[in-house]
Amino acid sequence: MAKVAFIGLGVMGYPMAAHLLHKGGHEVTVYNRTAARAEKWVAEHGGSFAATPAKAAEGKEFVFTCVGNDDDLRSVTIGPDGAFGAMEKGAVFIDNTTASAEVARELAQKAEAAGFDSLDAPVSGGQAGAENGVLTVMVGGKQSAFNRAQPVISAYARMVGLMGPAGSGQLTKMVNQICIAGLVQGLAEGLHFGSKAGLDMLKVVEVISKGAAGSWQMENRHKTMLDGKYEFGFAVDWMRKDLDICLTEADRNGAVLPVTALVDQFYKEVQAMGGRRWDTSSLLARLERK
């Protein structure tokens, strides 16, 4: 049992923090920008809440963040009343935000200078994965810090992998999102074509899903896509934020991502259709719009 702070109680962070308390058995202090949500969390789960990230981080062995983007992350760590000002020597900072590799490296350097460790640890598995505590966590940082944090992270994860030095967790998450972008568009085009061709698409998916066209997305999203249900899952706004991170990093490392860039533009069209909160699979809705 460790003293833990969790900063950022969004749709992901809220249940993740709860797993740290209930499943992990840790003493959890939470912070959230909108304080009412932190109060709700404490009323529901116990633990305590703090008025600032710094106060949440005080005296804690592990400090988690799960916020919106690079700016939010800088704000709650190195901004005024940020967690980094209060982190103990020897503590471990663990960031579950999907952010840039650049900010991950920057925080790792600042942490090292201040005598504590920093791990970038973005997750995949979505809201359902967070609620069920079965996320995949892609970690960048030092082996020694990973070894200490891994058992704590396991409270909300099915798989926790150390991918390399600081930033490697974020880079791995980017690979994940890049693969998904092309894959979901391919699936959307396949379902769109098959529907236009008059096929019984449930039967088609049954027959082809075990073969070379098969994917997690086909298995888990074909039914909702064919039903036109998109009010759930991983929102287009978040996907665009992630793809922006991918495309910016690709400009740095020289990777050429034509379909990722194109699909990002398609998501812009989905946003314009009113689909900012729709699931990533709503690329089909774009193809079907009249």
Add this chain to the structure above:
Amino acid sequence: MAKVAFIGLGVMGYPMAAHLLHKGGHEVTVYNRTAARAEKWVAEHGGSFAATPAKAAEGKEFVFTCVGNDDDLRSVTIGPDGAFGAMEKGAVFIDNTTASAEVARELAQKAEAAGFDSLDAPVSGGQAGAENGVLTVMVGGKQSAFNRAQPVISAYARMVGLMGPAGSGQLTKMVNQICIAGLVQGLAEGLHFGSKAGLDMLKVVEVISKGAAGSWQMENRHKTMLDGKYEFGFAVDWMRKDLDICLTEADRNGAVLPVTALVDQFYKEVQAMGGRRWDTSSLLARLERK
């Protein structure tokens, strides 16, 4: 045990015909445009070979074809000395070629007029699937003909599905290929980005392959892609032939396939790189070319 003809002993047809003989226990007569290959097949497996498709089809209950494209298919069926001129009333014609839905419907009409049945039955699973007799077969045609042919087809298949009326097998195969085009490009961009980012890509795939980015292609092709091995599998030339069929059919039914069309152009570039016989996964080689 039935009397069976098999026309077209390419990399797919050669082992499929052998499964009909050995696993199915059928009496098999083969025909191949290059006669030497039919002679080789008979020397290796038994059975007999015929000098023309018509002679192969004479007196047979089931006549299979597996040839290159629509033109080849018309040639061996309704061309001079084609199988249709010799098909018995009540027999079943089964075409394993990946061809257009149009030619499938045309042959089904001609078969019906002549008193026999025709099924379009393209396959997926590639050369390995054909050799191991575990193909997926997507069938279009009448239920009664399907019921009779299904046990015979099973000699080389793991899954045989009736998808709807004539042409539906081909249309289902097109859905399969459309899904694969976007999926493989997404995977190629992900692996390309991760390599440029300096990640240990085997570890990355291990961590992300069970999640939302996971696919048959990731599972079965990441290793060869990362090793730059493309001298195997489903050739780019064949994929372009299939995508041409998909895009032509989409022009008919109104489906919009932006990424499928783009990936088809990428494959054109792979052909120009000398990759006509490379596996479909060679989209990565295109991204990596200097």
